[in-house]
Every structure is written in structure tokens, then in C-alpha cells.
Amino acid sequence: MTTAGASMPADALEKDPRRWWVLALLSGLAFMILLDMTVVNVALPLIQDGLGFSESGLTWVVNGYVLAAGGLLLLGGRLADVFGRRRLLLIGVIVFAVSSAVCGAAVNQPMMIIGRFGQGAAEAIAAPASLGLIALLFTDPKERTKALGVWGGLVALGGTLGYVISGVLTDLTSWRWIFFINVPVALAVLLLVPRLVSESRMVREQGRRLDVAGAAASTAGLVALVYGLLQTAEFSWGSARVLVPVLGGVGLLLATVVIERRARNPLIPLEFFANRTRSVINLTSLFFMAAFISYTFMLTLFEQHVLDYSSLESGLGYLPLGFAIGAGIGLGTALTPRLGVKAIAAAGFVGAGLGLLLTSTVGVGASYFGGILPGMIVFGVFAGATMPAATNAALHGVTAQDSGLASGVQTTMQQIGGALGLAVLVPVAFRHSAEEIRHGAGIEEAMTSGYVLSFRIGAVLMILGGLLIAALFEHVSTEMRDPTAEIAEKTR
Structure with missing residues (x-):
């Protein structure tokens, strides 16, 4: 047995006074990276004009990021466990800085798309490593709950405030600055991380190799599946453009199961999914993000296409959502140790669903304060409350060695x-609107009807997720299986 160098001793991991500074640094980095998944949305029309994208080609500015991040996250989590979380974090930051500069300086469409793929790959590399470091630094259950709440909250706010920041920057400067602003932040992280964070690479047996076949099959399968699902925005479910990549992706994921069962050192140990609580929270993460992302996307279209908001007005309109999520995170962090992960997560999902139902009451003449804001506040508070509890559930029963894998699985499910x-x-929503027009409805009424339908479907997904959590969660402790003791034992 050789030691790969968990260089920080067990006591230091628990008592290191720098851990809160490290948390602030890693949370800020996660905030910046996820912000770039949504920051382009309000700026898309200006990017389209500046680089000459067609309507279909413009989707790759968003899809390139999602495909790279969703397809590579599992691999990123395992690489962090094996080769060192700090090392992978720094590599991810470098890739993100370079990719952001490429996007900001883009002079043609391929340059922009390559940069967006690079940003997504950077998230896949850095996010699991970041969460894995936090799990190791905060070994006290109460401290870990607070730390994970802060981390998850800033990540969620990054996704929400992307709309606000995009609207402000594109209105005051240029769309290029939504990318350039990342570069100095990334440079600061590169300077500070080596000073504050010690390496936490796990111990490995001599001759152990990464499961390359499993990595290739799982990554290709996820990319194909996500790509096929994204194609349904333009093609019917029965078309070859959808069926071929979806079926191909499913086939590759089934092949991954076979490969992992036979591999001596699997990338994704199948027993990882034997834990019922982890499996349920990862499944319901699909519902949560499907509802959350479609809510912000559809609400933006409703505001700009029906209520005639400007990009800046639409962006600023999301500020209460950010504050509501922050309040919900604080509430969830405080109540989780008292009421338990199961109760908070289930109630949060159901409450967020009720917020979407409230939003679905909007009409063509809806006002912001009377029609949009009430549902936004309810949705934000309850969605925020679920985040610390969900992160604890995703790490339920996980050893230090698999913390990167656990965070990679959860983030992958969120991306998908x-x-x-x-x-x-x-x-x-769009097909429903078209059907309404064929039946004589006006354009604005038909569009609103489609948006309302999407809100209601999102509400059903949220409530279903809450019911599954209530029915299937086990008792969830906020402790991982003594990671510091495990590291100390392996490094003796």
C-alpha cells in the first residue's frame, strides 16, 4: 500500500482555522461558475446579432455548456477522488478562465461555441472537487450543515442572479463583459487556493488505474442523452434527430453498467447506488432542476414577450427570487438539525410546487407585484430551504474516498x-400555444396559456419529488463516515 498524500492530518482537517476562508473562496468560485450557465440568457439576442447566429445555431450557446457539464461531471468527481481535489480544482479554474476569455473575445460562431463547451467542462472538473474539499474540511456535523448550506446557497444564487447580472452588464456595457468579468476572479482563486488548501488525494493501491472504459461509456452516454433531449425543442419525439441520440445514450449507459460490474476498480461502484436515500435525492434532483430552470426560462419569456419588459427590467425582476432563496437557505440550515433532513426536504419540495401553482395564475394583464412576485417569493423560500437538506442527503453514508463521486452524481443529475x-x-408549452391559436385564441393569450402549462407541470414534478422523499427517505445523519479517521488510518 502506498500513500498518495492526504497531506493534511486528521486534527488539522477538523480544527484548521482557515476552513471558513476556504469555504468563502470555494463558494465564490462555485457561484461564478454556475452563474455562467444562466448569465447568457438575457444577452442571447445581442450575441446573436454580434456573431450572426441563426435561431437554431444560437441554442448551442446554451447547449454547449450544458452538454459538457452534464456529460463530464461523473468523471470529474472520480478524478478528484483519485488525483487530488486541490489539483483538479486548480485545473478547472484554469480551463474556466481561458474558456471565458475565448467567449468574451469571440469573433465568430465556432469560437463562441468552443468557449462555452470549455466553460461546461471546467464546471465538471471544479465543482465535484470543490464540494469534496468542503466535506473534508468540515467534519463537525453542525458545521458541515452550515458550510454545505452556504455553498449550495451561493451556487443556487449564481444560477438565479445570472439573469440580473446579464441584464445590467448588457445594458450598461457589452455582452462580452459577462464573460470577461470571470477572468480576474479566476486569477484570484488561482493565487489563493494553494495558500489556503492542502491536497486531499486518496490512498491508492499500486498498479491501480482509472476505469477508462467506464468513463468513456458513461460520459458519451450522458452527452448523447442530453443532446437528444435538447433536440426535442426543434424536432418531434419520434424523429431520428431525437431517437438516435437518446437510444444511443441509453445503450451506452446500459453498457456502462455491464462495464462497471466487471471492472476491478470501477469508476462508479454500483454499490454506491444501494443507499436508498442517496438514490431518491438524486432522482428528485431531476424534478427539482427541471422545474427550476424551466420556471426562470418561461417567466423571462412571459415578461418580455407578453408583458413587454426590457432585458434590464426582466433581469432586475429576479432580485426578489435571489433574496427569497437566500432566506430559505438560512431557514433550512437552521431547521435541518432540529427537524431532520427528510422533513425539511419533503416540505421544501411541496412548498416550491405550491409556489409554481401560484405563479400559474398569471394572465395577459398580470402585474409584477400582484401576479408574479407572490409565487416567486413562495417558490424561492421553499426551494432554498431544500438545498442544505438535499446536499446532506446526497452525501448520506458517503466515505471521504467517495465524496467527490457523490457530489459529481448529484450535480450531474441537476444538469440533466x-x-x-x-x-x-x-x-x-410552445405546442400548446400553437394549438390554442388554431382554436382561435389571440397570440398573447395563447403564449400565456403555454407558459402557465409549463408552470403547472413543474409544480407537479416538485410535489411528486416531495412525496417520494417523505415516503422513501431513511433517517439521515449529517455525519459522513468519519473521513478524518479514515484518512489518518490510510496515511500511517
């Missing part, structure tokens, strides 16, 4: 859920 929400609910 977001892609599924856009790929399925957007076409459903």
Missing part, C-alpha cells in the same frame, strides 16, 4: 434535470 426541463417543457 435542467436540460430535461428545457428540452421537454419548452416544446410542450
Whole structure:
């Protein structure tokens, strides 16, 4: 047995006074990376004009990020466990900085799309490593609950505030600055991480190799599946453009199961999914992100196409959602140790669903304060409350060695859920609107009817997720299986 160098001793992991500074740094990085998944949305028309994208080609500015992030996250989680979380984090930050500069300086369509793929790959590399470091630094159950709440909250706010920041930057400067602004932040992280964070690579047996076949099959399968789902925005479910990649992706994922069962050192140990609580929270993460991403996307279209909001007005309109999520995170963090992960997660899902139902009451003449804001506040508070509890559930029973894998699985499910929400609910809404027009409805009334339908489907997904959590969750402790003791034992 050789030691690969968990260089920080057990006591230091628990008592390191720098851990809160590290949390602030890693949370800020996660905020910046996820922000770039949504920051382009309000700026898409200006990017289209600046680089000459067609309507179908413009989708790759969003899809390139989602495909790369969703397809590579599992591999990123395992690489962090094996080769070192700090090392992978720094590599991810470098890739993100370079890719952001490429996007900001893009002079043609391929340059922009390549940059967006690079940003998605950077998230896949950095996000699991970041969450894995946090899980190791905070070994006290109460501290870990607070730390994971802060981390998850800033990540969620990054997705929400992307709309606000995009509207402000594109209105005051240029769309290029939504990418350039990332570069100095990334440079600061590169300077500070080596000073504050010690390496936490796991111990490995001599001759152990990564499961390359499993990595290739799972990554290709996820990319194909997400790509096929995204194609439903333009093509019917029965078309070859959808069926071929979806069926191919499913086939590759089934092949991954066979490969992992036979591999000596599997990328994804199948026993990882034997834990019922982890399996349920990862499944319901699909529902959560499908509802969340489609809600913000559809609400933006409703505001700009029906209520005639400007990009800046629409962006600023999401500020209460960000504050509501922050309040919900604080509430969930405080109540989880008292009421338990199961109760908070289930109630949060159901409450967020009720917020979407409230939003679905909007009409053509809806006002912001009377029609949009009430549902936004309810949705944000309850959605935020689920985040600390969901992250604890995703790490339930996980050893230090598999913390990167656990976070990679959860984030992968979130990415796929977001892609599924856009790929399925957007076409459903648009087709419903077209049907309403054929039956004599006005354009604005028909569009509103489609948006309302998507909100209601999202509400059903949220409530279903809450019921599954209530029925299937086991008792969830906020403790991982003594990671510091495990590291100390392996490094003796």
C-alpha cells in the first residue's frame, strides 16, 4: 500500500482555522461558475446579432455548456477522488478562465461555441472537487450543515442572479463583459487556493488505474442523452434527430453498467447506488432542476414577450427570487438539525410546487407585484430551504474516498434535470400555444396559456419529488463516515 498524500492530518482537517476562508473562496468560485450557465440568457439576442447566429445555431450557446457539464461531471468527481481535489480544482479554474476569455473575445460562431463547451467542462472538473474539499474540511456535523448550506446557497444564487447580472452588464456595457468579468476572479482563486488548501488525494493501491472504459461509456452516454433531449425543442419525439441520440445514450449507459460490474476498480461502484436515500435525492434532483430552470426560462419569456419588459427590467425582476432563496437557505440550515433532513426536504419540495401553482395564475394583464412576485417569493423560500437538506442527503453514508463521486452524481443529475426541463417543457408549452391559436385564441393569450402549462407541470414534478422523499427517505445523519479517521488510518 502506498500513500498518495492526504497531506493534511486528521486534527488539522477538523480544527484548521482557515476552513471558513476556504469555504468563502470555494463558494465564490462555485457561484461564478454556475452563474455562467444562466448569465447568457438575457444577452442571447445581442450575441446573436454580434456573431450572426441563426435561431437554431444560437441554442448551442446554451447547449454547449450544458452538454459538457452534464456529460463530464461523473468523471470529474472520480478524478478528484483519485488525483487530488486541490489539483483538479486548480485545473478547472484554469480551463474556466481561458474558456471565458475565448467567449468574451469571440469573433465568430465556432469560437463562441468552443468557449462555452470549455466553460461546461471546467464546471465538471471544479465543482465535484470543490464540494469534496468542503466535506473534508468540515467534519463537525453542525458545521458541515452550515458550510454545505452556504455553498449550495451561493451556487443556487449564481444560477438565479445570472439573469440580473446579464441584464445590467448588457445594458450598461457589452455582452462580452459577462464573460470577461470571470477572468480576474479566476486569477484570484488561482493565487489563493494553494495558500489556503492542502491536497486531499486518496490512498491508492499500486498498479491501480482509472476505469477508462467506464468513463468513456458513461460520459458519451450522458452527452448523447442530453443532446437528444435538447433536440426535442426543434424536432418531434419520434424523429431520428431525437431517437438516435437518446437510444444511443441509453445503450451506452446500459453498457456502462455491464462495464462497471466487471471492472476491478470501477469508476462508479454500483454499490454506491444501494443507499436508498442517496438514490431518491438524486432522482428528485431531476424534478427539482427541471422545474427550476424551466420556471426562470418561461417567466423571462412571459415578461418580455407578453408583458413587454426590457432585458434590464426582466433581469432586475429576479432580485426578489435571489433574496427569497437566500432566506430559505438560512431557514433550512437552521431547521435541518432540529427537524431532520427528510422533513425539511419533503416540505421544501411541496412548498416550491405550491409556489409554481401560484405563479400559474398569471394572465395577459398580470402585474409584477400582484401576479408574479407572490409565487416567486413562495417558490424561492421553499426551494432554498431544500438545498442544505438535499446536499446532506446526497452525501448520506458517503466515505471521504467517495465524496467527490457523490457530489459529481448529484450535480450531474441537476444538469440533466435542467436540460430535461428545457428540452421537454419548452416544446410542450410552445405546442400548446400553437394549438390554442388554431382554436382561435389571440397570440398573447395563447403564449400565456403555454407558459402557465409549463408552470403547472413543474409544480407537479416538485410535489411528486416531495412525496417520494417523505415516503422513501431513511433517517439521515449529517455525519459522513468519519473521513478524518479514515484518512489518518490510510496515511500511517
